[in-house]
Amino acid sequence: MGSSEDRSPQPDPGLKPEGHIEALTSDLPPLTTTTERRLMAKIDWHIVPCLCVLYLLAFLDRVNISNAAVLGLETDLNIATGTKYNTALTIFFVPYVIFEIPSNILLKKLKPHVWLSFCMFGFGLVMICQGLVSNWGGLMTTRWFLGMKAIHIHRHKTDRDAGMFETGMFPGCFYLLGMWYKRSEAQKRFSFFFSSTTLAGAFGGLLASGLGKMAGLRGYGGWRWVFIIEGVITCVVAIVWFFIIPGFPEDVKWLNEEERTYIRAKLARDAGKAGHDARMGWRDVLAVFKDYKIFLGGFMYFGQVVTAYGYAFFAPTIIKTYGYGTIQTQLYSIPPWAAAFAFSMVIATFSDLTRHRLAFTLIPTAIAMAGFGILLNVHGEAHRHVQYGALFMVTCGCYSAMPVIVCWFAMNLGGHRRRSVGTAWQVGFGNTGGIISTYAFLAKDAPEYRNGYIISLSFICFSAACCIGYFVALWAENKRRDRVMANGAPAELREDEEEVQGDLAVTYRYGY
Structure with missing residues (x-):
């Protein structure tokens, strides 16, 4: 069932390994001043911690409203009844979804350190404002701008509008990671980054x-200080990160020419030349969607997002129904997240060691399914320890499967064009699931939240089905290309043709 990401069936001994584009040499340039292991460690220290801190703060600013709700936000803003609180959660996702693809196009036009640090400072500033709102309308406004800000870019005498604070963060970071690592190297880095959540x-x-x-300091409630202090921290880090966030391999100054040449050759050998300087227009964007596998990537992630955001937004509220006090609730929300981080790294390590993805999406998903099964059938404060244990299963399952799904999809996309559009589509469409999750757990359903658990379980099953469908599509396409190559290899591709075709080239082999 599995397939190596660097090894595929060889119908002819003369064929090149998976991910290879025929125009590329199979030999890598020599390293005379360092070793590959030291070079990768150098890259890791420059790339991964920086993006992890950035995304940790981004996700914290996105979901800290769940902590604020327990600390009195709903009461102070008079939104404790009805669905006003749920609507405030939902409004975030509207600009977040709409501007995903424009964000990655803009990242390609601007330097990553400029765009990502700007987004980071922007949502930190909005977070501070969110701590100062006095009514539901103010909360709705800040939640909207947390997901979006219009930016006017004048380039080549064309006016382009792209919006985003949080919109630019997640796909931009995944896109940047994808341009530094081979598919067989990526999962641990992707999971470590994703586990920042x-x-x-x-x-x-x-x-x-x-x-x-x-609470009470300067007349502000405790929930206001959550937004204000975390917003200030984000703004300060954004200013520092402007000088730290790395660029693409062809741009950074901390690689010497030998190292840069080696990295570019290695990545080109794995997935085809990136074509960083190739222009991208809307026709190029639309061309990506002619491939049905792009849609499967979005569906896989979509199902997981419904479940993951349902937990992220409502975990403190759910835990409070177990009979804990306000501060106890905040503290009890910590261990499931910590366990999910550790488990996701274990899954990522084994996924990279085996160079396999499908099983490492289905195993965590099955664990989450079991957790929801327990939550649907065990109720009451007398069984709160069992219910609390089930929350560990849900978080470990969801937040371990998600990074594998995103990495699997992103690293199967060849070239800047298809990878930037494809990852933005997956995250953009996938996050429409966040809209569903915000209405899954309603106050009227407390304390059992049966509807919320049924919705979450249904969508995580849908995600598992899509993962299996994606695997079948990749396997079938690899077999088809093997047959084509067995009947005679095509002519060598020019560099610009490699960029346009990317993973669609007949010489490319998908990993699963």
């Missing part, structure tokens, strides 16, 4: 338990 959940609960004790 679990660390943010744990850190957010810990921070909220402390900031909640500031």
Whole structure:
């Protein structure tokens, strides 16, 4: 069932390995001043921690409203009844979804350190404003701008509008990671980066338990200090990160020419030349969607997002129904997130060791399914420890499968064009699931939240089915290309043709 990402069936001994484009040499340029292991460690230290901190703060600022709700936000803004709180959660996703693809196009036009640090500073500033709102309308406004800000870019005498604070963060970071690592190297880095979300959940609960004790200081409720302090931290880090966030391999100054040549050759050998300087227009964007596998990538992620955001937005509220106090609730929200971080790294390590993806999406998903099964059938404070244990299963399952799904899809896309559009589509469409999740857990359904658990379980099953469908599509396409190559290899591709075709080239082999 599995397939190596660097090895595929060889119908002819003369054929090149998976991911190879025929125009490329099979030999890598020599390294005389360092070793590959040291070079990769150097890249890791420049890339991964920087993006992890950035995304940790982004996710923290996105979901800390769940901690604020427990600390009195709903009561102070008079939104404790009805669905006003759920609507405030939903409004974030509207610009977040709309501007995903324009964001990655803009990232390609601007330097990553400019665009990503700008987005980071922007949502930090909006977060501070969110701590100062006095009514539901103000909360709705700040939640909208947390997901979007219009930017006017004048380039080549053309006016382009692209909006985003948070919109630019997630796909931009995944896109940048995807341009530094081979497919067989990527999963641990992707998972470590993605697991910043679990660390943010744990850190957010810990921070909220402390900031909640500031209630009354300067006349502000504890929930206001959660937004204000975390917003200030984000703005400060954004200014520092402007000088730290790395660019693409062809741009950074901390690689010498030998190292840069080696990295570019290695990545080109794995997935075809990136073509960073190739222009991208809307016709190029639309061309990506002629491939049905692009849609499967979005569906896989979509199902997981419904479940993951359902937990992220409502975990403190759910835990509070187990009979814990306000501060206890914040503290009890920490361990499931911490466990999810550790488990996701275990899954990522084995996924890279085996160079396999499908099983490592289905195993965590099955664990999450079992967790929801327990939550649907076990109720009451007398069984709160069992229910709390089930939350560990849900977080470990969801937040371990998601990075594998995103990495699997992103690293199967060849070239800047298809990867930038494809990853933005997956995250953009996938996050429409966040809209569903915001209405899954309604106040009227407490404390059992049966509807929310059924919705979450249904969509995670849908995600698993799509993962299997994606695997079948990749396997069938690899077999088809093997047959084509067995009947005679095509002529060598020019560099510009490699960029346009990317993973659609007949010489490319998908990993699964």
